Amino acid sequence: MRTLTLLSLLALAACADDPASFADATYDPVSMAEAPESTVDLAGADLDEASAEADETAARAPSAPPLSDAAFASRLLRRSADLRVSTETHDETLRTARAVAARYGGMVSGEDGSAHDGGSAMTTLTLRVPSDRFDAALDALAALGTVESRAVTVDDVTAQVVDVEARLRAKRAAEARYIGFVAQASSVSEMLEVQARLDAVRAEIESMESQARALRGGVTLATIRATIVGPATVAPLPPAPGLFARAADAIAVGWHGVLAVVFGLLPLWPLAVLGTVGYAVWRRLSPRVAV
Incomplete structure (x- = not known):
């Protein structure tokens, strides 16, 4: 029973x-x-x-009316932007961009530098700034040079946050119930079964808590990826060689030509030896013509 x-x-x-x-x-x-x-x-x-x-009841519920301005303001929005700016002073602009993040209460969470195809320096900064200062920070970064591209993305994560937090409350209630069942177990097998379910629920709670923190973190701090491109650098031409340098180059080329001829004829030395010996034998055996 x-x-x-x-x-x-x-x-x-x-x-x-x-x-x-x-x-x-x-x-x-x-x-x-x-x-x-x-x-x-x-x-x-x-x-x-x-x-x-x-x-x-939920299936019979009418569709929600359009959101008013006040209702939209209470939504949880995750904002991000991609900005590409060209400038004549890459290093100075890069320092100013880092300062923009601090000025608006944010931080630089990533930096990636490389060389552009044209030889110019290019650095991508990933900035995290408070969402309410997102527009101001983006405008400040755009003013650092010539804007080549600018894209802003806004994602409404309200439904995701509400869903995760509702499921999280349900899992926590289930955890409390399983804890109460542990004291009611009358055998080791019952206790092990309850403990297994309790461990599974706690693992789901940790996963949901991490998901909820990530969603709310994306709402609290907006992300700006700013790419700063410096001017193209042209490598200077090497100086023209002088008279003695050209003469030395000509002698070196001629010497290399002589060596090439010598090394090219070396494989023919057996034929030269055979030809010389054959000619000597022919001269010895041929009859002499009287004068």
């Missing part, structure tokens, strides 16, 4: 994973521990019925 009751309580705690069903039910460890099996089953049925009714 106690085992069946505990299993029913575990099934009821699992309903807390659904924010809609969690909103329609409360938990009392004492009353649930003393409740008979029929009461526990009825409570679970009531939760399922309440969840189904909430889903049906």
Whole structure:
């Protein structure tokens, strides 16, 4: 009997994973521990019925009217921008851009420097500034040189934040229920089952907390990626060589030509030896002509 009751309580705690069903039910460890099996089953049925009714009500709900200015101002907006600026003084402009982040209460979270195709220096700064000072900081960076490109992105993450926080509250309620069930376990197997579910819920809570922090962090601090491009640098031409340098180069070229001829004829020396010996034999064996 106690085992069946505990299993029913575990099934009821699992309903807390659904924010809609969690909103329609409360938990009392004492009353649930003393409740008979029929009461526990009825409570679970009531939760399922309440969840189904909430889903049906949400499906029949009319669409939301357009947001007013005040309602839009309360939305959670994640803002970012990509800016490309060319300047004649790359290093000085780079120092000024870093100062802009500090001036508007932000920070430089990343910096990447490289050489442009034309030989000019190019550095990309990633700035994080408060969202309410985003426009002012972006304008200050754009004023540092000639704007080549500028793009602003605004993402409404209100629904994501609300959804994550609602699921987080449900998971925390489930965690509290499982903690209460640990004391009611009558055997090692029951305790291990409850502990396994408790560990799984806590892992989900940590993941959701990290997701919620990331979403709200993106709303609190806007991101600006500013690329600063310096002037193209042209390499100077090497000086023309003098008279003696040209003469030395000519001698070196001639000497290399002689060596090339010598080394080119070396493979033919066996033929030269054979030809010389053959000519000598022919002269010795040929009859002499009397004069």
